[in-house]
Structure formats: C-alpha cells, structure tokens
Amino acid sequence: MSHESTYHPQSATERWIDDRLPLPRMASDFMAMPTPRNLNYFYTFGGILTFCLLVQIVTGIVLAMHYKPSAMNAFASVEHIMRDVNWGWLLRYTHAVGASMFFIAVFIHMARGLWYGSYKAPREILWMLGVVIFLLMMATAFMGYALVWGQMSFWGVTVITNLFSSVDALIPGLGTGIVQWIWGDYAVSDATLNRMFALHYLLPFAIAGTVGLHIWALHVTGSNNPQGIEVKQNTDTLPFHPYFTVKDMFALGVFCLFFAWVVFQAPNYLGHADNYIEANPLSTPAHIVPEWYFLPFYAILRAVTFDVLFIPAKLGGVIAMFGSIVVLFFLPWLDRSRVKSANHRPIYKWFLVALFVSVCALGYLGAKPAEGIYVVLSQIFTAYYFAHFLIVMPFIGIIERPSDRAAKDLVEEIIPEQPRSKSNRVALAPYSASVNAGIYAPDVTASGAGNVDTCVVSRVGSARLTDEKPSSGAYLEVVSDPESANDLDPHQGDSSYACPEAEILPLSKSRNELNDRIDSLSAAGYTAGHLGTAWAWYMISPEWKSVFTGAAKPKKYDDKDVIKAVLLMTDGAYNTMFSGTDGDTSDQTARDLCDAMKAKGIAVYSVAFEAGDDAEETLRYCASSATHYFTADSSNELRTAFVNVAKELTSLRLTE
Secondary structure (H helix, E strand, C coil): CCCCCCCCCCCHHHHHHHHHCCHHHHHHHHHCCEEECCCCHHHHHHHHHHHHHHHHHHHHHHHHCCCCCCCCCHHHHHHHHHHCCCCHHHHHHHHHHHHHHHHHHHHHHHHHHHHCCCCCCCCHHHHHHHHHHHHHHHHHHHHHHHHCCEHHHHHHHHHHHHHHHHHHHCCCCHHHHHHHHHHCCCCCCHHHHHHHHHHHHHHHHHHHHHHHHHHHHHHHHCCCCCCCCCCCCHHHEEEHHHHHHHHHHHHHHHHHHHHHHHHHHCCCCCCCHHHHCECCCCCCCCCCCCCHHHHHHHHHHHHCCCCECCECHHHHHHHHHHHHHHHHHHHHHHCCCCCCCHHHCCCHHHHHHHHHHHHHHHHHHHCCCCCHHHHHHHHHHHHHHHHHHHHHHHHHHHHCCCCCCHHHHHHHHHCCCCCCCCCCCCEECCCCCCHHHHHHHHHHHHCCCCCCCEEEEECECCCCECCCCCCCCCEEEECCCCCCCCECCCCCCCCCCECCCCEEEECCCCHHHHHHHHHHHHHCCCCCCCCCCCEEEEEECHHHHHHHCCCCCCCCCCCCCEEEEEEEEECHHHHHHCCCCCCCCHHHHHHHHHHHHHHCCCEEEEEEECCCHHHHHHHHHHCCCHHHEEEECCHHHHHHHHHHHHHHHHCCCCCC
16 A cells, blocks of 8 residues: 655754655655554565565676686686686585576465465556566576576477577578577577577666665555455554564574575575586487476477477477466466455365465476376366366356354354353453444443443554553453443543453454454455454453452453353444445345354343434344344443443343
C-alpha cells in the first residue's frame, strides 16, 4: 500500500536536499513502510535475493578484472584466478556457488508467491516484473556458464543456441541465420565468447534496475500475507523497520551459514566434472547436462518427441520450453478464484503441491539420458505442468468453494473442547468491535446486574485484538471487586472505567495467531470484514472461584477454563460482517460460527447495536433462544442490553 510520507528533515541541509532530490525521504519511507504483522519467514527471501544480487555483482566485477574473454585464453584465465590471484579461489567459488544460491532463493520466493496468491490483484505488475527478473537471471546465468569454456560449457552453448535453427521448419533459412547471428561466426568460437562476456557483464545491472521497479511496485500495492487478506487499518501492520529488518537479518544470517558451508565444503557439488576439461570442439561429452537450475526446462524441451500438426518435434520442444516461463506472465488472469492463499483452498492446494512435485521431478529427469522411461515420465510431468496453469487454475477457481469447516476450525482454535465443570460463577468478558462495549461493561455490575461476581474487561481496539502491554498476546483483565474505583487506563480519565486489582490472563493463543485465524475466514471467501472482532466471551472456570470471593489471584488461563456462553454483537460500522453484500457470504459465515458453538453446548447471546435489517436477522438467528437476543439503538439501550445479558447469565446453572 502506498502511504503518506513520515520523513521530516531535521536540518536546513536535509531540507535543501529533500526539495531537490528526496533520496533521504525515499529511504525513510521505505523503512517505515506499513507491513502486515503476520508475515512468516518465507517473506524474507526477497531480502535474501537482494543480497545474492549484490554478491554476484561485486564478485563478478572483480573476476572480470582478471578474466580474458577469448577462446584461446578463457579457460587458462579461470585457472589463473583460482591459482595465482590473491583470494581468487574464494571469489570464483563465491560467484559460482552464489548463482546456485540465487536460484534456490528465487525458486522458494516464486513458490511462496504461488502458494499465497501474490500474483492476484492488485499485484499483477509486481508479479510480472518478478517473471522478467527470472528471465533475465536465466539469461545471465546461461551466458556466465559459457565463460568457463570447459567441455560442458562449450557444448551447452552449442546445443542451446542451435535450438533456434528449429525455426527453419517454418521459414527456411531464418533459424540458421539467427544461430549464426548469435554466434557471430559459423560455429561457437571466439566471437561467441566475447558476446557472452559482454552481455553477462551488462545484464546484472538490468536485473538491478528491474528489481528497483519490483520494489517500487511492492510499495505501491503493499505486501501480500499468508492469509491473503488485504490490510484494512493501521493495527494490521507494523513498520518495516525495525520489526521486519530484524527478521530479515536473522534469516539472512542463517542463509549465509548455508552459503558459506557450500562455498568452503562442497563448492563443486552442484557443478559438473567435465567442466574442468578445456573446451574441445572435436570431442563431444557422452551426456550434455546444463546447470541444475535449468534442468526442469531442459526436461520439458526434450519431452516433445513427436510432431504436432505442422510443428516438428524440435520446434515444439523449443516452444514448450519458452512457453513454460511465458505462461507465468498470465497467472493473474488464469486463476479465477477470489481466494488468494492456498491455505484456504481445500482442493487447489493439492494441485499446487502436485505442481511443485512435477517441477522437482522434471529437474531430476533433466539430468538423465533422453531415453526409455525417463522420456515417458518427462512427458507426463510436462503435461501436468501446462495442465495446471491452463486447465486446473481456471476450472478449480470457478467450482471450488472454500472449506465450510473454516468457521468450525476457528471455534476449535479459540474454544478448545470444554472440560466438565461444577462452577456456578460467571465472569463478564466483553470482546466487541464497538469501543463502547469496553466502556459500558464495567458499569453493568455497578448498575445492579445482580450476582455477576467479577468484572472482566477486554483490552481491544476499535476492531482488532491489541495489546497495550509490552509483551505479546491478546489479553483479558480479570479483577475481584468491580465497585472499587481504581482506573486501570490513565488515558481514559473516567472513573467509571474502573476495575481494580488487575491480573493479566493471556488467551489460549497469541494475538497474531488469533488474528490469523480470524482473518482466515475472510480469506476463505468472507471478505466483508474482520470476522470475529465483535465477539464477547463469557468464561466460567472452577479455578476462578477463589478469585470471585477475593481469596486469591487468578491462575493462568488454560484448558481447564470453560466457556459456556458467548455474546455476539455488532454496531453500524460492522453490519457487513453479518449481512452479505455485493456477493459476500459473511452472514453465512457468522451463522456457521454460531452453529459450531451451539454444537459445543455453548449458549449464544446476540446484541444488535445500530444494526441493519440483514445484520439483525443474522444476529437473531445466532441467538440460542428469543430471550438471548437484544437490540440497542442508543448508548443507553446498549447499557441496558448488557445488564439484561448479565442477568441472563447469572441464571445459568452450570453443574452437570
């Protein structure tokens, strides 16, 4: 998401620079970018890729100072770097292994984007720029591999560039002309090597420029997140710095340990032994294999062994190989599902797992001889690769319905299986989307709500679980004497908001975990709002009996705590949570939640505060009985509704 600048020049010099070239402002705003709270470590690979690009550019520039791009001297100059240049062996191995690390990180980065739907609106341009970067990376890596001028490098260049000759089948002579133009000669030679070197040196800077556009596009649309939910307010985000810079640095440190281990312990593990033999045009290797990161596409190339209509097999293989990358450009339009994250797509996620397996299998098959069962398997996995994007994505996106267990799963997450309880004590715990609920709840007891023994105030924001305490988690404050005036919130300045002797009880899950689960309902097709933000839990626990009598402090919340009743409410701002509009199914989601809780034997109370007709209908449906449903159109009526709910709760007999 684009956001307002938070940069404020601190001196006349900074103001002068900011007026003319606002680079400090750009850097400051980059660090302050609002970032979804729930990003996991898969989102650190963007920073890791930036690090890999810098490593490749720096080591490549130094290596270029000692490399001789000629057919006569190329191989010898590489050996010179390895043997005679100070730390040359380290530079060369870091550059060579760095290419593999670069592709490992980019494959993980792309897989994360596929799983979490990062290619969907509004991030289509962001995704397409990423595919452009991937293409540039492959071109750069191919040309860099040629520079070693070993046997595998030479013959790899010969085979791949010769693919363009397949165009002769359509226009005679055109393909051969393209090949000779690439070579700069009638065979792979000194001219070819010079061209490869020039382009290999240039393209990383083109990659860096495209990465800049990629990051710019990211800052316009904001980052996606594992739930596939667009952030709707500031409480959903944290500044990129320091929260995510620290996370990125930790992930980068772990990645560098792996990087260093390969460089120092197994630098040639991912290479080929034949590349330590100088290129010989008169001696063809028994089996020509490209670098490992090209193997899936190499397998697709070799999988086409038959003519298709007027297209010969050789040209068909070339089209399939390039098509396997080009198809990625069109994912935003091929995927017809409204749900982004595969976490909430019960059918599609298994097809996506099959795609990942297919790519890995093609990588394995690409390293095997093009014969027998290897060709057959390559054809099967190639067929699924294209079928996934061209058939599965559009079709499943239309017919798939997000799991109808989403609501039940949320209830199971927040309300575990209830143990038996002989307690007859009730604690009032408003947890509401309405700020007013947090203000009026303490007054319920003071207003004569009967035998409600304790006041439990939920620390919530206007629409999200928050924590005003320094530690993490969502909290309930539990106290023993609601009638004593002891303001817990100095910012409130209202003695009526009074609950003394507070003891913090964390909920069964951390704030982020709860918010993730709440958001998952929206991700599962229920996009009208943050479902679950208007819930109030009435918690009954035998462990709290001594608390209610004032004899002891409460114990930590655990699975022994029993939830026997739940209050569901909304206000005008959150009507859409309980009434489907513009094709949303939020009302059905709320009903699913209510049905799931009723099935667990939990009494559901509803308060419709300034609610619309559709929301009232849903809230009335949710209530366990007519006496469990209340309406309120003003603050006083809301206060009265809370008192009535409290009286209803005190009548509960919880012995079983």
